[in-house]
Each structure stands twice: as structure tokens, then as C-alpha cells.
Amino acid sequence: MKGSQIPFKKNMIQGTAIVLAALVLGIFMVCTVKTLKSYDDTVKVRGLCEKEVPADRVVWRINYNEKSNSLADLRAMVRDHNDIIVKKLRDGGFTDEEIKVANANYEDRYTYASNTSTISFRYNVSQTVTVFTKNLDLVRKMQQTLETDLVNQNILASSWADYQYLGLNDIKPSMIAESLENARTAADEFAKNSHSRIGKMRTASQGYFEVEDLDENTPQVKKVRVVTTVEYYLK
Numbered sequence: 001m002k003g004s005q006i007p008f009k010k011n012m013i014q015g016t017a018i019v020l021a022a023l024v025l026g027i028f029m030v031c032t033v034k035t036l037k038s039y040d041d042t043v044k045v046r047g048l049c050e051k052e053v054p055a056d057r058v059v060w061r062i063n064y065n066e067k068s069n070s071l072a073d074l075r076a077m078v079r080d081h082n083d084i085i086v087k088k089l090r091d092g093g094f095t096d097e098e099i100k101v102a103n104a105n106y107e108d109r110y111t112y113a114s115n116t117s118t119i120s121f122r123y124n125v126s127q128t129v130t131v132f133t134k135n136l137d138l139v140r141k142m143q144q145t146l147e148t149d150l151v152n153q154n155i156l157a158s159s160w161a162d163y164q165y166l167g168l169n170d171i172k173p174s175m176i177a178e179s180l181e182n183a184r185t186a187a188d189e190f191a192k193n194s195h196s197r198i199g200k201m202r203t204a205s206q207g208y209f210e211v212e213d214l215d216e217n218t219p220q221v222k223k224v225r226v227v228t229t230v231e232y233y234l235k
Contacts, residue, residue, distance in 0.1 A: 041234040042202055043190050047183025049175045051224045052214060055163035060131040060139050062146070064157040067121035071106070074123050078104050081155050085129045088149065092142045098133045136163065136220055165211050165222040176206060179228040187232045199233030 062085060068074040082101055089099050107124040110116050133139065139161055150157045184198070191198045207227040214221040 041196070042231050043187055043194075043198075043234055044229065044231040045183045045186040045190065047179040047181065047186065047228045047230065049179040049182065049226050049228075051171060051175060053165055053167070053171070053222050053224055055136060055165050055220045055222055057132070057134050057164045057166055058136050058139050058220075059162040059164065060133070060143075060159060061162070062129045062131075062157055062159040063126065064150075064155055065124065065126050067124050069122045071123050074106070074125050075104075078125055078127055082127065082129065084153055084155060085150065085157070088146065089129070089131060089142075093135070093138050094131055094133060098131050098135075100130045100132065102128045102130065140220070161219070163213070163219045163222070165224070168209060168211065168224065171224065172209065175209075175224065175226050176228065179206075179226055180204075180230065183228055183230040184232075187230070191232075191234060194234070197235040199235045202231040202233055204228065204230045 064081060066074060066077050066081070068077065086099055086101065090096070105126040107126075108122060109119050109124060110122055113119055116122075131139065143159065143161065147157055147159060187198050205228070207229070210225045212223050212225070213219045214223050
């Protein structure tokens with residue numbers, strides 16, 4: 001009788017062990033599934049950062065066009081006009097290093113004309129004198145009178161200024177940090193409303209930095225903008 005009980009007890013122990021093992025495995029699998037499922041819950045948010053900064057350089061282009069039937073006369077006219085414009089810029093306070101005179105662009109209108117008798121002037125020339133400077137105030141001051149002063153010397157010129165911001169690399173780190181912080185704030189707000197918590201960052205991508213005029217009347221002030229997109233796990 002005792003000998004028959006030994007296999008029975010052994011089988012009971014083995015059966016109990018199998019049941020317990022299956023129970024533990026089942027609990028482990030449930031926890032694993034819940035854990036893996038939690039990684040499927042994410043939120044993607046965007047963080048915006050904008051700053052207003054003063055332009056730190058201006059490219060001021062002064063352009064004029066002339067016509068003549070004599071190429072030699074036209075070239076002499078260009079030399080005289082250039083001398084007058086450069087002198088005015090120097091007298092106004094710009095240095096020779098800031099003033100650049102481009103090569104004149106000459107055009108022979110007979111080259112493409114099917115009937116040259118309709119052409120009043122055979123040669124055209126377009127010339128540009130450019131100022132590259134950090135002295136924005138001086139450009140704005142001279143812009144007010146330069147074109148009128150040149151008309152008084154028989155030069156019909158037009159000018160436009162391109163205000164630029166070259167210090168972008170100096171503010172990039174702080175702007176990226178601020179955009180990430182704003183993205184985190186948006187994610188926290190979403191998690192709060194969905195009764196969950198923010199977990200680790202899953203992905204992040206930085207957008208392009210955009211530099212634009214503050215508005216059409218204030219080109220000397222720039223608006224710098226960047227948007228960072230971040231995806232977080234939710235717990």
C-alpha cells in the first residue's frame with residue numbers, strides 16, 4: 001500500500017508544479033502584453049520657438065540703365081556714372097571695402113532684331129553698384145536722398161536694400177532647447193487630459209529655421225522661427 005502511494009504523491013507534486021508553472025507563465029505573459037501594449041500608446045506634438053532679432057547686415061544695390069548708338073560713348077557714360085555714385089557713397093561715410101562695382105552688362109539689340117530700323121538705340125547697358133555693410137542706419141539715411149541726388153546729375157537710378165541676419169548659429173541652440181521645452185509642455189497637457197503620463201521620447205525631428213522680415217515695413221527686424229516635432233510614449 002505504501003509503495004503505491006509513492007508514485008501517486010510524485011505525480012501530485014509534478015502536477016502541482018506544472019499548474020503553478022503555467023500560472024506564473026500566464027501572469028508573466030499578461031504583464032508582458034500589457035507592457036508591450038503600453039509602448040503602442042504615443043503622442044506626437046510640435047514645439048514652436050520664435051524670436052525677433054535685429055538685422056546685422058544690409059546689401060544695398062544701386063542700379064541704372066543707359067542707351068546709346070555708340071558703344072564707346074556708352075562705356076564712357078558708365079565710367080562717369082560709376083565715379084559719381086561711388087563718390088557719393090564715400091562722402092556719405094561708406095568705405096571702399098564696403099562698395100563693390102559689378103561688371104557692366106552690355107547688350108547689342110541688333111543681335112536679336114529682325115528689323116533694325118525700328119530700334120532707336122543699338123546698345124543697352126545695365127550697371128549695379130552694391131554696398132555690403134553692417135551700418136544699417138547709414139543706409140537708411142542715404143536711401144532717402146540718393147536717387148534724387150543722382151537725378152540732379154542726370155543719372156536715373158533705382159535702389160533696394162536687402163536686410164540680412166547672419167547670427168543664426170549663435171541663437172540656434174537656445175531656440176532648439178526652447179522648442180523642445182514647448183513640445184514637452186504640449187505633451188504633458190495632452191497626457192493630463194487623457195489621464196496618462198509622459199514616458200520616454202520615441203522620435204524627434206527638427207524643422208528648418210526660417211528667417212523672415214517682421215513685416216513689409218520693418219525689414220531691418222527679422223523674425224526667426226523653428227518648429228520641432230517630438231513623439232513621446234504614454235504610460
